[in-house]
Amino acid sequence: MSKPDVVAGILWLGATLYAVFGGADFGAGVLSLISERDGELGSRARARINRSLTPVWEANHVWLIFCLVVLWTAFPRAFGPLMETLYVPLTAAAIGIVLRGSAFAFGHAFSGRTKRRSEQVFGLASVITPFFMGCVVGAVAAGAVPADGAGEPFSSWLAPLPILVGILFVTSSTYLAAVLLRDDARRGGDPELFRYFTRRAIGGAAVAGALSVAGVFALRSDARFLFDGLTGPGLPLMIASLLMGTLVLVGLVKGVERGLRPLAAGALVAVIWGWGVAQHPYLLPENVTIDAAAGAPQTLTAVIIVFIFALLIVGPALIFLYRLSQMQVLED
Amino acid sequence: MIVDVAFALPLAADNLLAARETMAFTLGFHIVLACIGVALPALMLIAEYRGRKYDDADALNLARRWSKAAAVLFAVGAVTGTVLSFEMGLLWPKFMEQWGDVFGTGFAIEGIFFFTEAIFIAIYIYGWNRLEGWKHFWTGVPIVIAGIGGAFSVVAVNSWMNQPEGFTLAADGSVTNVAPIDALLNNATAYEFPHMLLAAYMVTGFGLASIYAVGWLKGRRDRRHRLGFIIPFAVAAIATPVQLYVGDVAARGVADHQPAKFAGFECVQETGPNQTEWIGGICTDDGVEYGIGIPGLNSILVGFSTDTVVTGLNDIAPDERPPANTMLHLAFDGMVGIGSALLLLAGWFGWSMWRRREPPASVWFWRGAAVAGVGSVLAMWMGWIVTEVGRQPWIVQGLMRTEDAVTDAEGLWFVFGGAVLLYTALGVIAYKAVRVLSARDDELAGIPYGPPGPEPEIESVEAER
Ligand code: HDD
Numbered sequence: 001m002s003k004p005d006v007v008a009g010i011l012w013l014g015a016t017l018y019a020v021f022g023g024a025d026f027g028a029g030v031l032s033l034i035s036e037r038d039g040e041l042g043s044r045a046r047a048r049i050n051r052s053l054t055p056v057w058e059a060n061h062v063w064l065i066f067c068l069v070v071l072w073t074a075f076p077r078a079f080g081p082l083m084e085t086l087y088v089p090l091t092a093a094a095i096g097i098v099l100r101g102s103a104f105a106f107g108h109a110f111s112g113r114t115k116r117r118s119e120q121v122f123g124l125a126s127v128i129t130p131f132f133m134g135c136v137v138g139a140v141a142a143g144a145v146p147a148d149g150a151g152e153p154f155s156s157w158l159a160p161l162p163i164l165v166g167i168l169f170v171t172s173s174t175y176l177a178a179v180l181l182r183d184d185a186r187r188g189g190d191p192e193l194f195r196y197f198t199r200r201a202i203g204g205a206a207v208a209g210a211l212s213v214a215g216v217f218a219l220r221s222d223a224r225f226l227f228d229g230l231t232g233p234g235l236p237l238m239i240a241s242l243l244m245g246t247l248v249l250v251g252l253v254k255g256v257e258r259g260l261r262p263l264a265a266g267a268l269v270a271v272i273w274g275w276g277v278a279q280h281p282y283l284l285p286e287n288v289t290i291d292a293a294a295g296a297p298q299t300l301t302a303v304i305i306v307f308i309f310a311l312l313i314v315g316p317a318l319i320f321l322y323r324l325s326q327m328q329v330l331e332d
Numbered sequence: 333m334i335v336d337v338a339f340a341l342p343l344a345a346d347n348l349l350a351a352r353e354t355m356a357f358t359l360g361f362h363i364v365l366a367c368i369g370v371a372l373p374a375l376m377l378i379a380e381y382r383g384r385k386y387d388d389a390d391a392l393n394l395a396r397r398w399s400k401a402a403a404v405l406f407a408v409g410a411v412t413g414t415v416l417s418f419e420m421g422l423l424w425p426k427f428m429e430q431w432g433d434v435f436g437t438g439f440a441i442e443g444i445f446f447f448t449e450a451i452f453i454a455i456y457i458y459g460w461n462r463l464e465g466w467k468h469f470w471t472g473v474p475i476v477i478a479g480i481g482g483a484f485s486v487v488a489v490n491s492w493m494n495q496p497e498g499f500t501l502a503a504d505g506s507v508t509n510v511a512p513i514d515a516l517l518n519n520a521t522a523y524e525f526p527h528m529l530l531a532a533y534m535v536t537g538f539g540l541a542s543i544y545a546v547g548w549l550k551g552r553r554d555r556r557h558r559l560g561f562i563i564p565f566a567v568a569a570i571a572t573p574v575q576l577y578v579g580d581v582a583a584r585g586v587a588d589h590q591p592a593k594f595a596g597f598e599c600v601q602e603t604g605p606n607q608t609e610w611i612g613g614i615c616t617d618d619g620v621e622y623g624i625g626i627p628g629l630n631s632i633l634v635g636f637s638t639d640t641v642v643t644g645l646n647d648i649a650p651d652e653r654p655p656a657n658t659m660l661h662l663a664f665d666g667m668v669g670i671g672s673a674l675l676l677l678a679g680w681f682g683w684s685m686w687r688r689r690e691p692p693a694s695v696w697f698w699r700g701a702a703v704a705g706v707g708s709v710l711a712m713w714m715g716w717i718v719t720e721v722g723r724q725p726w727i728v729q730g731l732m733r734t735e736d737a738v739t740d741a742e743g744l745w746f747v748f749g750g751a752v753l754l755y756t757a758l759g760v761i762a763y764k765a766v767r768v769l770s771a772r773d774d775e776l777a778g779i780p781y782g783p784p785g786p787e788p789e790i791e792s793v794e795a796e797r
């Protein structure tokens with residue numbers, strides 16, 4: 001494996017962790033928005049979401065920073081064109097991030113009407129942000145970002161595939177969050193809430209599954225290169241994902257209590273890595289390869305070293321945080 | 333002046349200006365919260381240390397209430413920082429494309445510090461009830477370290493823009509021999525990093541103390557308010573003299589390595605020895621008018637002798653001179669002036685604490701302290717204006733012009749307008765949120781008065797309980 005490939009792997013790992021942790025975070029926001037209609041149970045759901053998210057949301061989102069930074073440091077020749085072409089959905093995602101994070105924090109300070117409104121903004125922004133991020137990823141997949149960055153500002157992402165990926169980001173995040181929160185509800189000793197999130201997870205799984213099928217067709221027509229990769233070298237991972245997803249769904253329907261979290265996350269991870277394998281050696285499919293995008297070799301080495309330090313320092317700290325959070329040591 | 337330009341030019345639909353204004357505005361917003369993120373954890377820890385060591389309930393109460401406000405402010409700091417990361421690429425794609433791999437390592441290292449900060453902040457803030465005693469205190473220590481490290485790595489990037497090092501420029505313009513560590517440890521980092529770190533401690537220390545100084549003027553003089561004033565003010569007061577020393581070093585560094593910037597903010601028109609140091613005034617082609625001049629002092633400050641030759645704008649190519657020299661000059665003088673005023677205030681405080689173990693009793697001291705927070709924020713903003721506007725027309729000093737780095741994307745003025753609206757709302761709501769939190773704390777502590785001013789949300793706080 002060449003040095004740029006190693007760093008691309010690091011980038012992909014960051015993206016995976018963001019998809020899992022950040023995704024669950026967004027999904028929890030979507031669930032909070034949906035729960036508005038569910039009366040007393042809904043407000044219990046929101047309280048649960050709030051308690052689960054409060055200590056970890058900021059850390060969950062540092063993965064995004066990590067990806068941006070690795071992208072522009074290690075692959076400046078991909079970062080520039082990406083930003084130049086897809087500035088519209090990227091700006092929208094940035095606005096979503098601001099609204100989401102600050103509304104969530106404000107929800108803790110205020111009470112009454114202001115609190116409710118903060119929660120609503122938080123929920124809406126939890127839909128907008130992953131949607132536009134999905135559009136960005138979909139547009140990249142469709143090969144809409146040329147090497148010189150002079151892509152179309154609108155038609156690059158206002159197309160079936162990017163929009164489908166956007167919706168898929170929202171729904172799969174929601175599904176993942178419901179599976180995770182289901183566990184939290186069980187641990188918190190609330191069987192009714194456990195069943196509530198189980199229903200949400202099943203619903204999410206159904207929608208995300210149907211969209212994925214549609215996605216396969218969209219890929220076939222709009223991103224042939226990626227489609228070939230996914231059905232070629234990426235196929236084992238896609239099958240693994242399908243299997244895990246099916247197992248989760250069966251488990252949900254049967255009311256299995258434990259062990260679904262890693263499977264649900266695993267299904268997502270397998271798709272992301274299948275995708276990575278499929279688009280290799282491109283970073284921006286069919287336009288910019290990993291090697292062509294890569295920055296100076298000394299910088300790539302530096303990024304690898306920084307990453308090792310991050311593993312040693314941040315890894316244990318993150319585990320510590322999640323442990324404390326699970327043990328309900330952290331509270332408002 | 334910036335405001336004038338900002339309003340006059342939407343008509344010209346100038347991308348470059350829109351991008352610059354957007355960058356400046358969002359950075360100016362983020363940096364205030366970043367200062368709090370860097371320095372407030374240390375203040376909380378000092379209070380907690382005192383509380384635990386001496387069984388001081390007031391001190392513990394302060395640490396707790398500060399950490400509640402911190403939860404809100406850090407969140408806004410984190411999201412505005414995330415936006416900045418987007419902006420680097422959205423506004424300056426060509427800058428990132430050409431130089432990202434040279435200076436990027438700084439941001440990569442910063443990632444580690446952000447993680448550390450986000451993780452331990454959460455543990456610290458939400459661990460008050462369940463983490464026992466000193467264990468809780470120690471979860472705060474990594475935050476302080478992460479704040480220092482984060483400030484270092486991001487400021488090192490800015491220093492690199494001012495004094496780019498750590499690479500070789502080949503004849504065809506391509507960048508080779510990149511040395512990431514050399515890029516970070518460039519000449520300017522040596523003074524920009526400590527200067528910014530100290531600024532963070534001054535902004536946060538004086539800012540927090542200001543709130544209690546206002547309370548003192550309104551008659552809130554119990555032990556908790558006194559302590560709430562002394563801890564942050566003392567920290568800021570210690571930082572102040574060091575800050576002025578570092579600023580002095582910085583000025584010489586700029587004179588040596590960025591003569592155009594120095595000539596711009598000091599309004600030096602003709603190269604030569606025995607330069608006059610001008611205080612205030614307006615910068616014209618013939619030098620400063622309406623200012624107070626101290627003959628020879630400028631040369632002395634740069635080289636400790638009136639014989640020191642200072643480069644003037646006449647030796648800088650016209651299209652490489654910094655813009656808006658009057659604004660630069662006044663911004664520089666404003667920073668130095670406020671810094672000197674704060675030094676006096678800090679000295680007064682130190683003297684009084686030494687002689688009487690009490691802050692000064694004079695109402696003038698407390699009035700000064702009440703505006704010291706705003707003053708240090710202003711000083712910091714002005715410092716950044718000197719640094720950033722003074723570097724123009726370069727985004728990378730001497731190597732890339734800002735106009736060559738800017739995006740071709742359309743509608744940037746809408747982005748700027750949207751940013752102003754969104755951030756203004758954010759600032760107002762964050763301010764209110766902190767006020768509500770502190771009012772709630774007062775109630776919980778059975779203190780009959782809240783913070784000064786109207787408290788529209790108090791009823792709903794009660795209604796909830
Ligand atoms: C509390 C804030 C504060 C105070 C009291 C001062 N400064 Fe400052 N100054 C800053 C906050 C600041 C800053 C905002 O933090 C800057 C912007 C970039 C940097 O590194 O620090 C800065 C930049 C800056 C620069 C430009 C550096 C460059 O372009 O690379 C110079 C020459 C000085 N300062 C000099 C001084 C002097 C001589 C001071 C007092 C005697 C002083 N500063 C007080």
Ligand code: HEM
Nearest residue numbers: 352355356359360363486487489490716720721726727734
């Ligand atoms: C340490 C991190 C910082 C970095 C990496 C940084 C980077 C940049 C970049 C890339 C630009 C646009 C290009 C240019 O105009 O040269 C810029 C402009 C600007 N920044 Fe900074 N900046 C930093 C901190 C700050 C802070 C904290 C402030 C303000 C409080 C600030 C104020 C400005 C201003 C006023 C401009 C516009 C200058 C002009 O075009 O006239 N900067 N900065």
Ligand code: HEM
Nearest residue numbers: 065365366369370406409410413414416417446450483486
């Ligand atoms: C171009 C310049 C800058 C960029 C791109 C930037 C980027 C960011 C990002 C992405 C975050 C969020 C991290 C998180 O999620 O926790 C952040 C927060 C932070 N930044 Fe900046 N930043 C810039 C300028 C500065 C400057 C000049 C300083 C200080 C000297 C600074 C200090 C901090 C600190 C301390 C935090 C943590 C915020 C908090 O918890 O309150 N940043 N910044």
